[in-house]
Amino acid sequence: MNLVVLGLNHETAPVELREKLSIPENQVPEHIRLLQSKAPHVIEEVILSTCNRVEIYARVRNITRGIEELKRFLCDYHEIDPDALEKSVYTYVLEDAVEHLFKVSSSLDSMVVGEPQILGQVKGAYKAARELKATGAILNNLFERSFSVAKKVRTETAIAENAVSVSYAAVELARKIFDDLSSKTALLIGAGEMIELAARHLVAQGVETVLVSNRTYERAVALATQFNGEAVKFDHLHEELKRCDIVISSTGAPHFVVRRDLASKVIAERGNRPMFFIDIAVPRDIEPSVNEIDNCYVYDIDDLKSVVEANMAERAKEARKAEEIIQREVTEFLTWLDHLEVAPTITELRNRADSIRRTEIEKTLNRLSALSEKDRDIIEKMTSAIMNKTLHAPIVNLKRKAETEDGSKYLQTLRDLFDLDE
Amino acid sequence: MMTVFVLATFLYFLGMVKYLLYLGLRNRILFILATIMIALGFLVETLALVQRSSITGHGPYMNVFEYCVFLAWVTFAAFLVAERYFKIKPLGAFMVPIGFLLMLFGLLFSPETEPSFPVKAYWLTLHRTLSFLAFGAFSLVFAAGLMYLIQERQLKLKNFGGWYRRLPSLSILDDANRVGLVFGFPIITVGAAAAIVWSAQKYGELLKLNASTASLMAAWGVYAVLAFGRVALGWRGRRAAALGVVGFCIVITSLLLHLHLR
Numbered sequence: 001m002n003l004v005v006l007g008l009n010h011e012t013a014p015v016e017l018r019e020k021l022s023i024p025e026n027q028v029p030e031h032i033r034l035l036q037s038k039a040p041h042v043i044e045e046v047i048l049s050t051c052n053r054v055e056i057y058a059r060v061r062n063i064t065r066g067i068e069e070l071k072r073f074l075c076d077y078h079e080i081d082p083d084a085l086e087k088s089v090y091t092y093v094l095e096d097a098v099e100h101l102f103k104v105s106s107s108l109d110s111m112v113v114g115e116p117q118i119l120g121q122v123k124g125a126y127k128a129a130r131e132l133k134a135t136g137a138i139l140n141n142l143f144e145r146s147f148s149v150a151k152k153v154r155t156e157t158a159i160a161e162n163a164v165s166v167s168y169a170a171v172e173l174a175r176k177i178f179d180d181l182s183s184k185t186a187l188l189i190g191a192g193e194m195i196e197l198a199a200r201h202l203v204a205q206g207v208e209t210v211l212v213s214n215r216t217y218e219r220a221v222a223l224a225t226q227f228n229g230e231a232v233k234f235d236h237l238h239e240e241l242k243r244c245d246i247v248i249s250s251t252g253a254p255h256f257v258v259r260r261d262l263a264s265k266v267i268a269e270r271g272n273r274p275m276f277f278i279d280i281a282v283p284r285d286i287e288p289s290v291n292e293i294d295n296c297y298v299y300d301i302d303d304l305k306s307v308v309e310a311n312m313a314e315r316a317k318e319a320r321k322a323e324e325i326i327q328r329e330v331t332e333f334l335t336w337l338d339h340l341e342v343a344p345t346i347t348e349l350r351n352r353a354d355s356i357r358r359t360e361i362e363k364t365l366n367r368l369s370a371l372s373e374k375d376r377d378i379i380e381k382m383t384s385a386i387m388n389k390t391l392h393a394p395i396v397n398l399k400r401k402a403e404t405e406d407g408s409k410y411l412q413t414l415r416d417l418f419d420l421d422e
Numbered sequence: 423m424m425t426v427f428v429l430a431t432f433l434y435f436l437g438m439v440k441y442l443l444y445l446g447l448r449n450r451i452l453f454i455l456a457t458i459m460i461a462l463g464f465l466v467e468t469l470a471l472v473q474r475s476s477i478t479g480h481g482p483y484m485n486v487f488e489y490c491v492f493l494a495w496v497t498f499a500a501f502l503v504a505e506r507y508f509k510i511k512p513l514g515a516f517m518v519p520i521g522f523l524l525m526l527f528g529l530l531f532s533p534e535t536e537p538s539f540p541v542k543a544y545w546l547t548l549h550r551t552l553s554f555l556a557f558g559a560f561s562l563v564f565a566a567g568l569m570y571l572i573q574e575r576q577l578k579l580k581n582f583g584g585w586y587r588r589l590p591s592l593s594i595l596d597d598a599n600r601v602g603l604v605f606g607f608p609i610i611t612v613g614a615a616a617a618i619v620w621s622a623q624k625y626g627e628l629l630k631l632n633a634s635t636a637s638l639m640a641a642w643g644v645y646a647v648l649a650f651g652r653v654a655l656g657w658r659g660r661r662a663a664a665l666g667v668v669g670f671c672i673v674i675t676s677l678l679l680h681l682h683l684r
Contacts, residue, residue, distance in 0.1 A: 158448065162587070176577060179591035271656035274592065291578060295659045303580050310582035 002063050003097040003138070006070045006089060007048075007055030010111050013088035021078050023049040028125070032134045034077065039069035044139040048104075048125040050118065052111055057101060059138050067091055098142065098333050102326045105146040106153040107160070114160040114315050119150050137408040138340070142333065149329045156325060159318040162311035167197040169307040170278050170299070171205055174246055177276050177297060182206035187244040189213050189237070190251035191223055194280045198248050203227055211240055215251070241266045241275075248278045249285035257285040264293050278304070340411050342402045346395055348420050353391060357383050424533060426470040427491060431525040433463030434498070438522045441514030445588060456514055457505065464498045467525075471495060483550045486681050490528025493677075496558035497521035500602075504562050508598050510590050516565035545620035552613030559606030560645070560670050566598035567666035574660050596658055599666050607649045614642055637676030644669035 008018065023031055028047055035045055035056070044059040056074075060066025071089065075082045092100045103109045105122045126143040129135050135143070154160055163172040171181075178184055186207050188195050191214055199210060210229030214220035220231035232240045241247065241258070251257055258277065263286075267275060277298040279286040284300055291298040299307075338344070361383055365376060394414070401410040414420070437459030444452040471482055471492070482488040482495075501517040504510070569589050576586040589595070618628050629635060648665040651657035 156450075158587075173577070176573070176586070176591050177593065179593040272658050274659065294661065297577055299580070306580065307582050314587065 002060045002066065003058070003094055003142070004060055004063060004066055004070070005055055005057050005092045005097040005100050006067060006074075007053060008085075008088045008090065009053035009055070009109065012090055017080070017084065017088055018051070018054065020080060021049075021054045021074060022051065023047060023054065025049075025124070025128075028128045029132055031077070032129055032132050035070075035073055036132075036134060039066070039073055041066040041069055044136045045134050046125055046129040046139060046143065048122060050121045053104075053109075055104070057097070057139065057142075059136070063093055095330055095334055099326060099330045101142060101146045102149045102329055103323075105150040106322055106326065107150070108153075108319055108322055108326070112164055113312075113319055114164070116160060119147070123147065136406070137412065138337070141336065145329065145333055149326060152329075153322040153325055157318040157321045159315055159322055161318075162314055164308055164311050164315065166301070166304045166308055167194060167201055169304045169311070170198045170248070171201045172311075173278075173297070173299060173304075173307065174202065174276055175205070177274055178245060180206070181246075183208050184245040185209040185211065185243055186246040186248065187211045187213060187232075187240060188223065188229075189247065189249040189257060189285065190281065191219055192250045192280070195248050195250045196223070196226070198278065198280070199227055202246065207246065211244065213237060213240065238262060238266070242269050244275070245273070246276045246278070247286075248280065250280040251285050252281070253285060254283060256287045258287065258290065260287045260289050260293070263287070263290040263296055267293055267296055280304075340408045342399060342407075342411065345411055345415060345420065346398065349391065349395070349414070349418060352418055352420065353387050357387050426466060426473070427525075427529065427533075430463045430467035430470060431522070431529060433459050433466060434494075434518065434522045434525055437463060437514070438518045441512075441518050445512050445515040448588065453511060453514075456518075460498060460514070460518060461502060464495070464502060467491065467495055467498070481547065481551065483554070485534070486531040487528045487533045489677075489681060490524045490531070492554055493557055494521040494524035494528065496554050497524065497561045500558035500562050504598060504602075507601075508594055510566075510569075510594060510598060512569065512588050512590070513565060513598075516569060517561055520561050520565070543620060543624075545616045545623065549613050549616035549620060552609050552616065556606045556610035556613060557673065559602045559609065560666075560673060561602075563599050563602035563606060563666040564670035566595050566602060567663035567670075570595040570599060570663035571660065571667065574663070592659065596662070599663055600652065600658075603645065603649055603652065603666070607645050610642060610645065614638075637672060637679055641669055641672040641676055644672060 008021070010018070013021075028049065031047055032045060035042060035047070039045075041061045042058045043061060046057040048055045048057065054074075056070050058066060058070065060069075071082065071085060074080065074089075075085055100109070101122075105119055107114050107116065107118045110118050122143070126135070126139075130140065163169045174181060174184075181202065184207050186199065186202050186209070188199055188210065203210065210224070210227040211232050212220045212224040212227070212229055213232045213234050214223070215234050217231060217233065220234075223229075224231040237257070241262070247258070249257055263275070263277075267273075272295050274295040274297065277286045277290060277296065279298060279300040282301065286298050286300075288298060288300070290296050361380065365371065365379070371379075398410055398414060401407050437456045440452050440456035440459060443449075444456055474488075475481060478484070482492040497517065498521045501513065501521065504517070505513050570592060572585050573589040573592055573595060575581070576583070576589075577592070621630055622628050644665060648657075648662060648669065651665070652662055
């Protein structure tokens with residue numbers, strides 16, 4: 001079965017080329033129709049276009065011609081120099097194509113390995129193609145399978161378990177300390193993009209109250225309204241710290257905003273309930289030795305980065321496990337495909353019929369013991385002729401149909417009718 | 423009858439190996455199998471204990487063998503409850519070896535009983551039963567405390583390696599440590615009081631001071647300090663965890679002394 005993938009991604013093509021080739025979601029149907037009319041050797045196709053990759057998955061009548069047509073389609077439609085495309089494009093055929101799709105769906109081929117969006121994008125691309133009847137039994141099965149492979153990879157490996165962004169690393173650490181973040185209070189000191197991002201993650205994880213403190217009170221109020229929180233006066237920091245479990249600080253102050261003696265007073269007043277300080281500021285806002293106080297945990301921007309690095313390494317390790325899963329699944333898919341090949345099916349069908357014929361002949365001839373050798377020969381020939389003539393039309397039709405879009409359906413039906421898979 | 427105890431020990435062993443492997447590999451199926459093994463082993467041991475008691479006519483605390491298998495039994499009971507309640511997946515790797523080693527140790531001794539003490543001693547029976555139950559709770563305090571200390575180290579030193587990933591949050595571990603104490607401390611206190619009453623009745627003195635009772639008192643003292651610290655001084659976290667670990671080490675020492683003296 002001639003499966004091919006042709007495409008380019010963030011590793012093979014510069015963004016200038018990717019953006020030229022990328023196909024907006026609402027234009028995908030139009031492209032599929034165009035491909036159907038312009039590429040006679042392409043039988044089934046799915047177009048996947050994301051910001052990191054443009055790929056066409058297809059079943060073709062002839063691999064070389066099919067690939068040529070797909071390339072021409074990409075160049076013609078987007079007015080790209082074929083040489084430029086040639087440099088960045090990759091093609092995978094047969095089992096490599098299957099493996100590639102499984103990797104893409106499982107997010108092993110992504111820029112950030114394990115990121116969850118890609119699966120949704122592949123599902124969307126498949127759905128669009130399916131609605132236009134651009135896919136048949138083969139690609140349908142291939143894509144459905146790739147979704148279950150992705151799910152398997154996700155549940156059986158820890159590939160997507162850990163945070164790989166600095167702001168999310170803060171959430172991961174908070175959960176290692178507090179477990180459940182609901183009913184927790186966070187204090188934001190200062191302002192900035194990072195602090196907002198971290199706060200947004202924390203709120204999404206259930207943090208109940210957000211307090212905002214800033215040298216300029218108006219700014220604090222503005223940020224507080226974003227999170228349904230309350231602005232607090234900068235001079236009241238000591239009082240407010242007492243009720244805060246998580247403190248994120250990012251001020252431009254040249255000195256420490258939270259000193260060790262303040263932190264140890266606050267922690268005692270809180271009855272030793274743990275406090276988690278995230279210091280994004282440079283120069284730092286939280287005196288580093290606060291980390292030495294029992295139940296106080298201080299992380300600066302470098303610490304958060306090292307969490308991310310450790311997690312990236314962990315993902316790479318899990319990716320190897322995932323590849324083993326994928327290898328197994330590819331083999332399984334190929335076995336399924338083999339079943340759909342025409343030639344072996346025809347042989348199996350003939351064998352089935354012939355074995356029935358032989359058994360019956362034997363039974364009959366045993367009862368007709370008076371027959372001469374010549375008579376026996378005649379009966380033998382007659383039964384063979386009946387069998388061949390009966391099977392002739394189905395076999396010819398099957399060979400013809402196998403070339404069409406519904407070929408695999410006919411093949412499967414035939415196998416079912418004659419119990420060839422038993 | 424011994425074969426049933428050996429069977430239970432074997433099941434515990436299988437469970438322990440799987441829990442340790444799970445700690446390394448984090449494979450869900452290993453975890454499920456491990457829990458099934460321990461639950462099965464627990465069931466088998468329960469039946470064995472019931473059968474044995476119906477034959478001997480007394481509870482399982484008459485000789486070293488009975489001591490050990492019964493201590494293992496309460497440890498596994500505490501473990502099965504704690505695992506379900508707290509859902510701390512690596513807990514098995516910390517608690518199951520305690521129970522398994524106790525079983526193994528017990529099997530080294532003859533199961534034959536020689537009733538050296540009057541069998542019908544109400545206060546003594548109460549003391550023993552409660553002390554055993556408290557042991558189960560304290561094994562949880564110990565395991566959760568040890569895990570807390572490890573995880574706290576990782577977070578303070580900013581080691582984001584295997585332990586950091588595998589162990590749960592400090593909050594859950596502190597909770598497990600606290601709950602173990604909430605059950606264990608009142609029970610052992612009543613148990614100790616029962617021992618004093620019994621001693622007064624039998625020997626006419628409140629306390630026969632020897633190495634075994636002294637170390638048991640030391641253990642009680644540590645847990646008393648821990649309970650007081652937690653309730654009155656708001657201790658939590660590292661200090662509570664460390665005391666829980668120390669207390670359990672003293673308990674084990676006193677137990678060994680106790681068994682040795684008998």
